[in-house]
Every structure is written in C-alpha cells, then in structure tokens.
Amino acid sequence: MSEVVYITTEPSDRIQVKGITQTPDLIHPQLIESVDAIKGRQFRVSGPIPKGACLLIDSPYAIIPVVDEPAHNDNLICSNPACNRQAPRHIRTPCPNACIPDVTWCDSTCRDADSLRHGFECAWLKRYAGTIRSKWSEYDFGMLWVIVRLLAARHCQLHEVGVAESTGHWKPGxxxxxxxxxxxxxxxxxxxxxxxxxxxxYLRSSPALPHEMTADRVLHLICQEEANSFGLYPRETGHFPVPNPPVDRGEQFAAAVYPTAAMANHSCLPNIIHKADDKGRMVFTASRDIYPGEECCISYFDLTQYSDLTSRREHLRKSFRFVYLKETYYIALYHNTTYD
Structure with a gap:
C-alpha cells in the first residue's frame, strides 16, 4: 500500500529579481503528494476535484528558449525569469555583451533586473555556445544551457535572496x-x-562558471534534469479523449524544469491537461472530474501524434524507456521530455 503524505501550501523562495513582482504559485488544497513503492512520488487528490479546476501553477526554476533563427523569431522568450513572456523582435533588448542571439529581454527594465542571473551565464555562453553547437549538437547545447541556468538560479538564491530553504514536504527552489x-x-x-x-x-567550476560544485554533482544534476524537463508548447497537452478533429499542441518554443510539476507521472488516459501560461509557469488543469484518492497524471507526449495503443507503447519504450506492465500502468526507468 502506498504511503500518503499530506501537504500544506508554503510560500515559495523564488528568485527575487529587483523591480519585478512574481506571482506566487498555486497549489490546490486537495492536491497531495503520495509515495508509491514502485513509481515513487506522485500526485493524488484528497477530495473531489471538478472538471476544469486548476490544480497547480508552478514557476520554472530554469527555462531556455527553443526556437530556430532566434534573431528573427517572434516566439523567443524574455530571459528575465520573473517575466518569460514572448519578446517580439521589433521591441526586444539584446545582451550588451552580444553573448548569443537566444538571449534577449522585453526591454531595458527586464534586462537590468536580470543582471545578476545573466551575469552568471554570460561569459560561459559567449565562450562555449558556438563550440558545443558545432562540435556536439543543438540538443547537447540546450541540455547544458538548462544546467547552467539551474546553477544560475541557485547562485541567485544563495547570494541574493538569503532565505533559508523550506523544511516542509512541498519543496520549492x-x-x-x-x-x-x-x-x-x-x-x-x-x-x-x-x-x-x-x-x-564545459561545466567545471571556474571563474567563467563559479558554481563551486563537484563534477560528480553536476553529472548527477544532468541525470535529474534529463528525467524531469518539460517542453513548452502553445497549446495544451493531454486532452483525453482526443478531440475530433484532433488539434496538436503546436511547435515547441521553450524547455524548462519545474520543481513541483515534475512529480506528475504519465498515463495514456490522463486526467490532467498541462500547458505553460504566458509567464512560463506550468499550469495543471483537471480534464474530468477526479475522485478522492485518484492519482493525477499527465501525458508526456502529444496524444494526437500517437493515436493507437501500439504506437504509444512503442514511443514510451523508445523515447521514455518505460516498461509496460498492464493496460494503463507503466514504470519509467528513465525518460527524456526536453527539447526534441
């Protein structure tokens, strides 16, 4: 039998960026964390949840843009983690050090408020981005950049906020x-x-990347990031049953790591739809009535692309390394949900 841990909502220790007010996360009072002996941490509900109820709004701890030709793409997001809104090319403000075109801000206010965090990554991006993209791959660059932004957020939290980490079950930051x-x-x-x-x-602690963590710990962080990252899309993921005619979730524009939303497990019969809002926060919404004790699951992929059970099983096996046990139950050995 699963051990159920009841959770209370706690204030988040978000990165505080000067001049920017961030909206707190939302956690539905009936949403709880439980621990399953096989699947590990998961979301359940302690009471009835009606269809359409918002269960969770979680801000990213790190987020990167994932767009082609960023200098000319209107889907590029603001680099200020308190903003994350799309920054149209005719109004955006680039990095004064011209590190990479993927880094931009809505305006000078967002840029100045983000100076501490971007200062952590700027020299690294200017030195290594081109090399990693040409000698390795765009995917590898994106993965490493997410890690650098995780470390940058940690740097801001440790050196600017100075707030003690929460000791409760609901762990932010x-x-x-x-x-x-x-x-x-x-x-x-x-x-x-x-x-x-x-x-x-590329990720050893150095004057260009002063995270002061061991190489083994950074490697472990990659293993965690690759198992928990979300792709961000313009439309919802996980509508079930699939609408007729089907509507896909659109083209990916970002990838992010969310400390709380990452607990959600996959189901091919999800009862939660998820989509990032215009601030890059991941929003979980009940797609049907959910009954007390039920697990809350999302779909890790676009159900409109894999419409039959056989193709879904094969995709789960190849892309997410899932082991199929029975009709609606899977175990993830390891998976990768990022910028693909």
Missing part, C-alpha cells in the same frame, strides 16, 4: 531540484559517459 528523481544508475552507461565528458569540458 533548489531543494525541489535536489529532490527530483534521476541518477547515473537509471541511464545507459554510454549516455552517462558522454555527459561526463561534457561536464569535464
């Missing part, structure tokens, strides 16, 4: 990142070896 599933043992050895090489080449 860096404590939430440290609680994410994923380790070297859950990934193929060749993949872990490749990541280890990337860490040694």
């Amino acid at each position: 860096w404590s939430g990142i440290e609680s994410l599933c994923g380790s070297e043992e859950t990934w193929p050895h060749d993949k872990v070896r490749s990541w280890s090489v990337l860490v040694k080449k």
Whole structure:
C-alpha cells in the first residue's frame, strides 16, 4: 500500500529579481503528494476535484528558449525569469555583451533586473555556445544551457535572496531540484559517459562558471534534469479523449524544469491537461472530474501524434524507456521530455 503524505501550501523562495513582482504559485488544497513503492512520488487528490479546476501553477526554476533563427523569431522568450513572456523582435533588448542571439529581454527594465542571473551565464555562453553547437549538437547545447541556468538560479538564491530553504514536504527552489528523481544508475552507461565528458569540458567550476560544485554533482544534476524537463508548447497537452478533429499542441518554443510539476507521472488516459501560461509557469488543469484518492497524471507526449495503443507503447519504450506492465500502468526507468 502506498504511503500518503499530506501537504500544506508554503510560500515559495523564488528568485527575487529587483523591480519585478512574481506571482506566487498555486497549489490546490486537495492536491497531495503520495509515495508509491514502485513509481515513487506522485500526485493524488484528497477530495473531489471538478472538471476544469486548476490544480497547480508552478514557476520554472530554469527555462531556455527553443526556437530556430532566434534573431528573427517572434516566439523567443524574455530571459528575465520573473517575466518569460514572448519578446517580439521589433521591441526586444539584446545582451550588451552580444553573448548569443537566444538571449534577449522585453526591454531595458527586464534586462537590468536580470543582471545578476545573466551575469552568471554570460561569459560561459559567449565562450562555449558556438563550440558545443558545432562540435556536439543543438540538443547537447540546450541540455547544458538548462544546467547552467539551474546553477544560475541557485547562485541567485544563495547570494541574493538569503532565505533559508523550506523544511516542509512541498519543496520549492533548489531543494525541489535536489529532490527530483534521476541518477547515473537509471541511464545507459554510454549516455552517462558522454555527459561526463561534457561536464569535464564545459561545466567545471571556474571563474567563467563559479558554481563551486563537484563534477560528480553536476553529472548527477544532468541525470535529474534529463528525467524531469518539460517542453513548452502553445497549446495544451493531454486532452483525453482526443478531440475530433484532433488539434496538436503546436511547435515547441521553450524547455524548462519545474520543481513541483515534475512529480506528475504519465498515463495514456490522463486526467490532467498541462500547458505553460504566458509567464512560463506550468499550469495543471483537471480534464474530468477526479475522485478522492485518484492519482493525477499527465501525458508526456502529444496524444494526437500517437493515436493507437501500439504506437504509444512503442514511443514510451523508445523515447521514455518505460516498461509496460498492464493496460494503463507503466514504470519509467528513465525518460527524456526536453527539447526534441
């Protein structure tokens, strides 16, 4: 029998960016965390939830844009983590050091408010972005940039906020990142070896990247990030039954790591739809009535792209390394939900 841990809402220790007010996260009072002996942490509800109810709004601890030709793409998001809104190219403000075109802000106010966080990543981006993209891959660059932004958020939290981490069950901030599933043992050895090489080449603590963490800890962080990242799309993921005619979720524009939303497990019969709002916050909404004790699940992929059970099982096996046990129950050995 699963152990159920009841959770109370706690104030978040979000990155405080000068001049910017961030909206607090929302956690439905009936949403609880439970621990399953096989699947690990999961969401359940302690009372009835009506269709359409908002269960969770979770701000990203790190987010990166994922767009082609960023200098000319209107879907590029503001780099200020308190904003994350799309920054049309005719009004955006670029990095004064011209690190990479993927970094931009809505205006000078957002840029100035983000100076501490971007100062952590700027030299690293200018030095390594082109090399990683040309010698490795766009995917590897995106993965490493998410890690750098996780470290940048931690840097801001430690050096600017000065607020003690929460000791409750609902873990925000860096404590939430440290609680994410994923380790070297859950990934193929060749993949872990490749990541280890990337860490040694590009993510060691240095004046250009002063995180003061060991290479082994950064490698572990990659294993966690790769098992928990979300892709951000313009439309919802997880409508079930699939509408007729089907409407896909659109083209990905960002990837992010959410300390709380990452607890959600996958189901091919999800009862939660998810979509990022215009601030990059992940929003979970009940797609049907949910009864007390039920697990709240999302779909890790676009159900309109995989319409039959066979194709879904194969996609889960190949892309997410799931083991199929019975009709609606899967175990994730390891998975990758990021910028694909």
